[in-house]
Amino acid sequence: MNSLNLLKIAEQFGAPLYIYDAEKISSQFQRLTNAFKGVSNLRLNYAAKALSNISILRLMDHLGSGLDTVSIQEVKLGLMAGFKPESIIYTPNGVSLEEIEEASALGVQINIDNLSVLEQFGSKHPDVPVCIRINPHVMAGGNSNISVGHIDSKFGISIHQIPHLLRIVDLTQMNINGIHMHTGSDILDIDVFLYASEILFETAKNFKDLDFIDFGSGFKVPYKAGDIETNIEELGKKLTTRFNEFCAEYGKELTLAFEPGKFLVSEAGHFLAKVNVVKQTTSTVFASVDSGFNHLIRPMLYGASHEISNISNPKGRERYYSVVGYICETDTFGSNRRISEISEGDVLCFKNAGAYCFTMASNYNSRFRPPEVLWHNGKAHLIRERETFDDILRNQVDVKELFESPEKIAAK
Numbered sequence: 290m291n292s293l294n295l296l297k298i299a300e301q302f303g304a305p306l307y308i309y310d311a312e313k314i315s316s317q318f319q320r321l322t323n324a325f326k327g328v329s330n331l332r333l334n335y336a337a338k339a340l341s342n343i344s345i346l347r348l349m350d351h352l353g354s355g356l357d358t359v360s361i362q363e364v365k366l367g368l369m370a371g372f373k374p375e376s377i378i379y380t381p382n383g384v385s386l387e388e389i390e391e392a393s394a395l396g397v398q399i400n401i402d403n404l405s406v407l408e409q410f411g412s413k414h415p416d417v418p419v420c421i422r423i424n425p426h427v428m429a430g431g432n433s434n435i436s437v438g439h440i441d442s443k444f445g446i447s448i449h450q451i452p453h454l455l456r457i458v459d460l461t462q463m464n465i466n467g468i469h470m471h472t473g474s475d476i477l478d479i480d481v482f483l484y485a486s487e488i489l490f491e492t493a494k495n496f497k498d499l500d501f502i503d504f505g506s507g508f509k510v511p512y513k514a515g516d517i518e519t520n521i522e523e524l525g526k527k528l529t530t531r532f533n534e535f536c537a538e539y540g541k542e543l544t545l546a547f548e549p550g551k552f553l554v555s556e557a558g559h560f561l562a563k564v565n566v567v568k569q570t571t572s573t574v575f576a577s578v579d580s581g582f583n584h585l586i587r588p589m590l591y592g593a594s595h596e597i598s599n600i601s602n603p604k605g606r607e608r609y610y611s612v613v614g615y616i617c618e619t620d621t622f623g624s625n626r627r628i629s630e631i632s633e634g635d636v637l638c639f640k641n642a643g644a645y646c647f648t649m650a651s652n653y654n655s656r657f658r659p660p661e662v663l664w665h666n667g668k669a670h671l672i673r674e675r676e677t678f679d680d681i682l683r684n685q686v687d688v689k690e691l692f693e694s695p696e697k698i699a700a701k
């Protein structure tokens with residue numbers, strides 16, 4: 290997508306808006322598939338929570354992806370988008386037994402991440418095959434909000450609890466058909482990932498009827514020039530060798546599964562917002578855009594650094610700016626960014642806006658959530674309309690009669 294296309298789309302649909310490039314999603318899918326071409330049975334289950342628009346889910350299904358879901362609502366969205374139940378894995382954390390049973394009744398693969406629910410589910414439904422989420426206690430990446438495999442993490446069943454887990458499986462006679470780990474975002478070190486994989490292989494030997502091993506996700510993508518990204522090709526080579534060795538040892542061609550979110554959609558997304566005000570202060574120049582962390586929370590929530598460019602003036606002289614939002618508290622998209630000279634009314638483009646941007650958007654400050662557009666075969670398709678004032682009021686109950694004065698009531 291070049292800046293001319295982006296600018297035209299902003300003119301057509303108005304800013305702020307999100308735009309996703311279908312071709313980029315497809316090429317990332319191919320890249321991951323190619324990296325593991327040495328595995329006989331590979332399964333990529335797109336992690337819906339990264340970007341869950343139904344049209345994006347349809348694109349994933351069309352590419353041959355499965356779906357990783359973390360809520361019953363994502364399961365239902367996936368089914369509506371055309372995924373077969375058996376192509377969906379449901380990997381919740383800390384949800385009720387009832388929700389898991391509801392998902393199971395829809396025919397999707399259940400993944401359980403605690404012994405309490407495992408025991409209850411196994412006792413009631415011993416015939417339903419279940420995947421178990423293991424916590425290998427390996428620290429992946431540096432951000433403790435998104436690193437979920439370490440010792441203090443709430444995710445997964447600890448490898449130190451394997452004896453208890455085996456006792457439950459034995460007593461309930463339930464069928465464990467998969468084991469899973471997801472150590473969180475930002476895999477920087479392939480050797481750490483492979484180390485965690487060895488723990489998973491070791492655990493797998495305890496189960497006789499496995500169909501798959503799911504290695505989760507957490508592939509790091511570049512946010513700016515020079516950023517480290519997970520070397521998928523190197524990981525593919527090394528893990529393929531180990532996986533095939535393990536399958537030979539296990540005596541069965543298992544399926545190798547991943548559930549990438551960010552890797553598939555992050556770089557495909559652009560967020561466009563118009564500059565309302567350019568404000569010189571004693572210490573900096575602020576460019577205030579017609580948006581805020583209600584639309585793109587990652588800089589404020591995770592300290593994420595999204596590259597920002599001025600697509601209205603791409604060849605202008607570069608100057609330093611602090612790009613900020615309109616939310617009435619600190620709301621900074623980026624400080625001290627070199628951006629080609631900004632005038633009021635210019636459209637700024639935020640990169641890597643495909644994953645965890647729209648799905649984390651809110652109506653904070655009673656603002657509308659932006660539209661989403663899919664760029665496919667050189668054409669822009671609206672896949673979500675901009676909200677309106679009706680959306681702000683929807684589901685609100687106005688109890689105005691409680692606050693009417695006696696005089697007013699008498700006057701009626």
Ligand SMILES: *Cc1c(COP(=O)(O)O)cnc(C)c1O
Binds near residue numbers: 336475550
């Ligand atoms: C969030 C999540 C993913 C996707 O992680 P990315 O870093 O976006 O690839 C995969 N699996 C599970 C269980 C998740 O919760």
